[in-house]
Amino acid sequence: MPPLIIFDLDGTLIDSRNVMEESFREAFIAVVGGNGEPPLDDFYDLLGDSFPNILRRLGLPQQMAPVFKAAAQRRIADIDAVPEALDACKELHRRGITLAILTGKDRERTHEILTYFSIDRIFGAVAAGSDGFTPKPAPDGVLLLCGTLGYDPSDSVVVGDSAFDIQSGRSAGARTVACTWGMGRVEELKAAEPDGFLQHPSELLPYLLEAIA
Incomplete structure (x- = not known):
């Protein structure tokens, strides 16, 4: 066999790197606020893990998860x-x-x-x-x-x-x-x-x- x-x-x-970057940035700004840059390099280093686990490992609020998901779903045609x-x-x-x-x-x-x-x-x-x-x-x-x-x-x-x-x-x-x-x-x-x-x-x-x- x-x-x-x-x-x-x-x-x-x-x-979908561009989609993930834009969606992560959108979720970060919406939940964490506009001060500072989202830790995109650290986010990329953890890809393969689930998004909630990535947020935990980065010390970011779980409230980012539904915002990120909705933003990524809106951008599916950009993948x-x-x-x-x-x-x-x-x-x-x-x-x-x-x-x-x-x-x-x-x-x-x-x-x-x-x-x-x-x-x-x-x-x-x-x-x-x-x-x-x-x-x-x-x-x-x-x-x-x-x-x-x-x-x-x-x-x-x-x-x-x-x-x-x-x-x-x-x-x-x-x-x-x-x-x-x-x-x-x-x-x-x-x-x-x-x-x-x-x-x-x-x-x-x-x-x-x-x-x-």
Whole structure:
């Protein structure tokens, strides 16, 4: 049986950095006030965790969460696809490969984004930040998806753009693929010791097809 391929969403399949920045800034100003700059760099460093957890780790009020979510939902049309990555997912699905999503985004927004890009039906399962499991870099999301879809973690591949993605996959016992076109720092991705290291989205499909052959 071909392996399960688990994809991170943001930075790997889509690019919503501008949307997240504008929405985070809007929520910060609305709740914290206009004095000072929102800690955007620290926010980016924690992506992969759920937004409420990120707020706790940054010492920011939880009241920012619904404001951020509403602002991000209003901006869904501003999210960019990574076309070669989406095409790779579609082709893998066409070939009968089981795919899943592991993301720190909440389930409602994840479903909206997958539906917006017409890829919601190609993923067999989604593990989202609002589902209650311990987030990346813990292995829990990978193990949850493997259990849901009936795969051993050793028969799965985790694809993501952050060191958290790679650490999550490695600690679960999965193979890992690092993508450098997202928001993760290259040096941190290399330090996480992924099994594969891709520099352009066009490399994704041929790499995965060879990896699962």
